[in-house]
Every structure is written in C-alpha cells, then in structure tokens.
Amino acid sequence: xxxxxxxxxxxxxxxxxxxxxxxxxxxxxxxxxxxxxxxxxxxxxxxxxxxxxxxxxxxxxxxxxxxxxxxxxxxxxxxxxxxxxxxxxxxxxxxxxxxxxxxxxxxxxxxxxxxxxxxxxxxxxxxxxxxxxxxxxxxxxxxxxxxxxxxxxxxxxxxxxxxxxxxxxxxxxxxxxxxxxxxxxxxxxxxxxxxxxxxxxxxxxxxxxxxxxxxxxxxxxxxxxxxxxxxxxxxxxxxxxxxxxxxxxxxxxxxxxxxxxxxxxxxxxxxxxxxxxxxxxxxxxxxxxxxxxxxxxxxxxxxxxxx
Ligand SMILES: [Ca+2]
Numbered sequence: 482x483x484x485x486x487x488x489x490x491x492x493x494x495x496x497x498x499x500x501x502x503x504x505x506x507x508x509x510x511x512x513x514x515x516x517x518x519x520x521x522x523x524x525x526x527x528x529x530x531x532x533x534x535x536x537x538x539x540x541x542x543x544x545x546x547x548x549x550x551x552x553x554x555x556x557x558x559x560x561x562x563x564x565x566x567x568x569x570x571x572x573x574x575x576x577x578x579x580x581x582x583x584x585x586x587x588x589x590x591x592x593x594x595x596x597x598x599x600x601x602x603x604x605x606x607x608x609x610x611x612x613x614x615x616x617x618x619x620x621x622x623x624x625x626x627x628x629x630x631x632x633x634x635x636x637x638x639x640x641x642x643x644x645x646x647x648x649x650x651x652x653x654x655x656x657x658x659x660x661x662x663x664x665x666x667x668x669x670x671x672x673x674x675x676x677x678x679x680x681x682x683x684x685x686x687x688x689x690x691x692x693x694x695x696x697x698x699x700x701x702x703x704x705x706x707x708x709x710x711x712x713x714x715x716x717x718x719x720x721x722x723x724x725x726x727x728x729x730x731x732x733x734x735x736x737x738x739x740x741x742x743x744x745x746x747x748x749x750x751x752x753x754x755x756x757x758x759x760x761x762x763x764x765x766x767x768x769x770x771x772x773x774x775x776x777x778x779x780x781x782x783x784x785x786x787x788x
Pocket of ligand 1: 571572573618619620665666
C-alpha cells in the first residue's frame with residue numbers, strides 16, 4: 482500500500498542560492514525556473530556545466546541570471562524583451578540537436594509566446610509563436626522522437642507545433658479537437674505509450690493518449706477550480722495529481738491492467754499551483770506549492786501489509 486503523508490510546511494524554502502538578488506518569494510506570480518546547459522570541448526575533453534535561472538515576472542521585467550562559479554552566486558546576465566513578454570505565465574526549457582532553448586508562454590493579448598536560443602554568450606529570440614492568443618501554458622515533448630510543443634490558451638484549443646529540422650523552427654501541426662478552455666498540458670509516458678494530462682479550471686480535466694496521428698480521450702476527471710494536473714512517477718509507480726481550489730486535491734494512480742488512472746488519495750491543499758516530486762537519499766517527497774497557504778511537503782510511503 483502506498484500513501485502520501487503530509488510532513489507539514491517547510492521552515493524555510495527560500496533557495497539559498499538566490500535569495501539576495503531574486504527575492505522571488507515576495508514577487509507575485511513569479512515563475513522561477515532553473516535549467517542546466519552543458520558544453521563539451523571535444524579535443525581537450527574539458528567538460529563544464531553552466532547554470533542559469535530565468536526569472537519571468539509580471540512587474541519589473543524578466544531577466545536571466547547566470548551562476549558565477551568564482552563568486553559563488555548568480556549574476557544578472559540579460560533582460561528579456563518587454564515588447565514580446567508582457568505577462569509571462571509559464572517557462573519551459575529544452576534541447577534540440579545539442580542546442581539549448583527556452584520558451585515563455587505569454588498570456589497578454591499584446592505579447593507573444595517566444596522561443597529563445599543560447600548562442601554561446603546569451604539567449605536571443607529565435608521564434609515567436611501564436612500572437613494574440615493569450616497563452617497560459619507551454620509543454621515541450623517528443624512525439625515519435627520528434628520535438629513538439631503544445632500551447633494552451635484561454636482563447637482557443639491547445640495547438641501542437643512540430644520542429645522543422647530544415648528551417649529550425651516550429652510549424653503548426655494540428656490542434657486538440659473539442660477541448661476549449663484548457664489551462665495547461667503535461668505529458669507522461671507509460672512504456673512506449675504517450676499520454677497528456679489537460680487541466681481545465683472548471684468542468685472536466687482529461688487524460689488523452691497519442692494514437693499515432695492525434696490525441697484521443699482516455700479519461701475524464703471532474704475539476705473544481707483546477708490549475709494543475711501533474712503526472713509524476715515515484716519508482717515504478719505512475720501517478721497524476723489534480724489540484725483543486727474548491728475541493729480536495731485528488732491523487733490518481735496508474736492501473737496497468739486497466740490502462741488508466743484510478744482514484745487513490747485525497748489531499749487537503751489550499752489553492753495548489755504546482756507539484757514537484759523530489760528524491761533525497763532514496764526517500765521520495767512531493768512538494769506542493771500553494772497560492773494561499775503554506776507549501777506542503779508529502780512523503781511517499783510503502784507500507785508492507787503482509788503481516
Ligand atoms: Ca508548462
């Protein structure tokens with residue numbers, strides 16, 4: 482038997498790395514994201530890692546920080562175009578053919594969801610997608626080993642873009658039919674099958690399966706003020722957790738025999754906005770950030786009931 486146990490709220494979750502410059506805990510609606518970028522030097526076999534933090538925020542402009550290893554702190558590397566990025570709602574990072582990118586979903590009508598690419602010295606705007614649609618979320622995933630993006634908007638169905646190897650840009654491929662008002666999309670894989678969790682605030686959130694040509698509905702979960710539907714694995718267990726502002730948060734566990742999620746546990750979290758699994762010393766935790774209350778940490782327990 483498995484259970485997620487509340488461990489209470491952490492005494493201090495402010496990251497030590499960045500508290501002085503970033504102060505994101507006091508900035509409303511700040512998306513904080515850390516990504517690793519690695520570079521090889523083939524001849525000398527010098528290998529090093531550069532660490533960046535992208536701070537996208539509603540007020541005060543969005544910036545990129547770079548870890549300065551000699552000073553042991555993050556220093557501001559560059560600002561992000563305020564004409565394109567006005568109301569950032571989500572950031573994702575990805576690598577294609579050895580190159581590093583990130584994308585910011587912009588939720589203002591005047592802004593534009595934009596991809597940035599690392600050129601060795603800084604990140605430069607590479608492609609703007611989808612103007613005028615007030616995007617709320619972006620998801621990077623591979624479909625049949627090809628890079629794709631799924632953009633969710635408050636004004637239309639989620640749109641799927643596919644990477645074009647020749648032009649090195651994303652082209653619109655298709656949309657997800659009969660799915661209006663999707664706030665966010667997250668993907669997961671079970672063996673070789675690809676699935677997505679689609680969050681809707683009210684109504685039904687959904688799980689869909691890629692059938693080789695399009696995503697088809699697999700399951701429907703009632704939403705009561707949901708802003709996050711996060712799939713995650715702990716060991717060999719696949720879960721999905723559907724947050725709720727007006728009801729209990731639901732944890733689902735994948736049933737391999739049925740090939741779908743089954744209800745597993747309810748959690749009481751105020752206005753959850755993100756869930757993140759963390760593994761420390763062979764112990765598994767789930768961090769649940771809250772918009773109104775304290776961030777909660779749950780521990781994953783395996784209870785032996787054989788005795
Ligand atoms: Ca996202």
